[in-house]
Amino acid sequence: MPKTVIDAHTISKVYNPDTIPVYAVNNVHLHLEEGEFTALVGPSGSGKTTVLNMIGGLDKPTEGNIYINEVDITKLSQSELINFRLHNIGFVFQSFNLIPVLKAKENAEFIMLLQGVKKKEREARLQQLFKEIGLEDKMDVRPAQLSGGQQQRVAVARALATRPRFILADEPTANLDSVAASKLLDLMEKLNREEYMTFLFSTHDQRVIDRARRVITLVDGRIASDTAAVSTEFPHG
Amino acid sequence: MIFLLAWRNSWRNKARSIVIMLSVAIGIFAGMGVLALYKGMMKSRIRTVIDSEVGHLQIQHPEFKNDYHPSYVLPDGNLLLTRVRSLPEVKIAAPRSIVQGMLVTTTSSAGVQINGVVPELEYATSQLKQKIQTGEGFHPEKKNEILIGKKLADKMKLKPGSKLVLTFSDTTDNLVSAAFRVAGIYQSGNAPLDEFNVYLTMQALNELLLTGDSFHQISILLKNDEMLTKAGAQLQQLNPSLLVESWKELSPETDLMVNTVDQYSYIIMLIILIALAFGILNTMLMSVLERTREIGMMVALGTSKSKIFLLVFTETIFLTIAGTPIGLMLSWLVILYFQKHGLDLSGMGEEMLASFGFGTMIYPSFPGEKLFPILMMVIGTAVFSCLLPVIKALRLNPVEALKR
DSSP: OOOEEEEEEEEEEEESTTSSOEEEEEEEEEEEETTOEEEEEOSTTSSHHHHHHHHTTSSOOSEEEEEETTEEGGGSOHHHHHHHHHHHEEEEOTTOOOOTTSOHHHHHHHHHHHHTOOHHHHHHHHHHHHHHTTOGGGTTSOGGGSOHHHHHHHHHHHHHHTOOSEEEEESTTTTSOHHHHHHHHHHHHHHHHHSOOEEEEEEOOHHHHHHOSEEEEEETTEEEEESSOOOOOOTTO | OHHHHHHHHHTSSHHHHHHHHHHHHHHHHHHHHHHHHHHHHHHHHHHHIIIIIIOSEEEEOTTHHHHOOTTOOOTTHHHHHHHHHHSTTEEEEEEEEEEEEEEEOSSOEEEEEEEEEOHHHHHHHHOHHHHEEEEOOOOTTOSSEEEEEHHHHHHHTOOTTOEEEEEEEOTTSOEEEEEEEEEEEEOOSOHHHHHHEEEEEHHHHHHHHTOTTOOSEEEEEESSGGGHHHHHHHHHHHOTTSEEEEHHHHSHHHHHHHHHHHHHHHHHHHHHHHHHHHHHHHHHHHHHHHTHHHHHHHHHHTOOHHHHHHHHHHHHHHHHHHHHHHHHHHHHHHHHHHHHHOEEOGGGOHHHHHHTTOOSEEOOOOOGGGHHHHHHHHHHHHHHHHHHHHHHHHTOOHHHHHHO
């Protein structure tokens, strides 16, 4: 039976709650199981990135709880959240956000070092990851010498390096041409299919939406539609 | 990896980093230069105090310094002098008879300290012979000769061959006056002492004081400066009732000056480093603000605050420390040159320097003993400089930072 990875229970994000409240996210239920390949879509300002940030523990909801692998991350302190992100969540950002002074492999290795992974294990993992993303020959190259698509694949390798429970990708194809975007999606699909890795994307990109097996549409901070049957049972609620 | 990242970050903006490193290098160079100059001046002053003013150690009657009464001679002085000379640490020991009195010429008068010396011994102990600028010095066959300092000679308008009268009390408290002829005018580099001290032969003075072959003081030069404490203790053992004093007690103003200048050196270094700290702080702040997004991403991925602190701190340390060896090496080379060839400060005013007891030629000395405290101060500067950038980095909200 598939395991619940993300369980966001009636989460809201309200700005100016004491004056004129503005709901960036309003009463959203989100339930993701292991192995899902889900796209969070909607127009600009619909709350996609805010939902992603809250699920990723980068932002706290004003109301509601978020359970990741049965841990309520809304109850964690800042330092506990940092440690939680390090061990549970992989991030892929729109503008790659690789560290420019580190080589491609060092960008992925950096996160493993933070986890305290031993050298031998790191080296083996790096070889495997760069083989998977098809950049074995670019391991010692600095990000500036890579194309946008290659940089985003390194970012995926970095996200995978920590062996996270799921990957949050914020507009991962927004800065890529169609060939690079297609290659990146192929890679993500392969990881999802072969390693059962759970993906949650926020995206405008029809190419991503077309590949997603589940599409959740947000409008004005609320879920307007969900192509899958969303569970309404909240084991922790 | 944090260290590797910090090192590479330090070189992201090469021009900016090099400017900061050079600033640190120049700051260290300037600071070390000032410290070396001070050390050279103090060494020179101490050397002058020991070699030409008071010697390493002096022995005298414990009451003598209270009122300089001529009756306070050293008991069994000649025997004591023989025993002092037999100590292995002692290079030379010279007896002195001392009295305070008036020097009178036809036009003016001045209070002076009259030192009765054995010329050959005094020449070796206080280098009196080398200090004579005009005149011949003591003639072995002439009796009533006197050496006076240049400052006193200028004040009293005296020159070699001039006559003067000395008046003082003898051991029976009777006033004694005698006429002397100037045999030489000396200049020691310490104008106040030159104005106050005059020299006669001990034989001439003792005849007037009625002290026979006794004397008031033994001035001692040791074979090296490190023997001071040991030799002092040994001399005290020879006769515990006598007063044995080192140059530090005999010239407390010099000891105070050395200690004060030592503290000033650190204050000067601190001022230089504080000025540098603001430059480093500015550079690090720019560096952190330019990398807001990157640091935000690192926090988002799970980099702890302690690691972010370590990163910014290490970058600051690299920037600060990298310039330090350059500054030290440069200062060492320049100091080495001037240590050999000397630094002529006559442009600052010979008389002004002499009034403080300094010569015009200074030989700076590399302050190696201050290296560790200075390195600690440099690290302290780095810590101070990184505080604001670190606070900025730690306060970054990853969501806000990633939007930039």
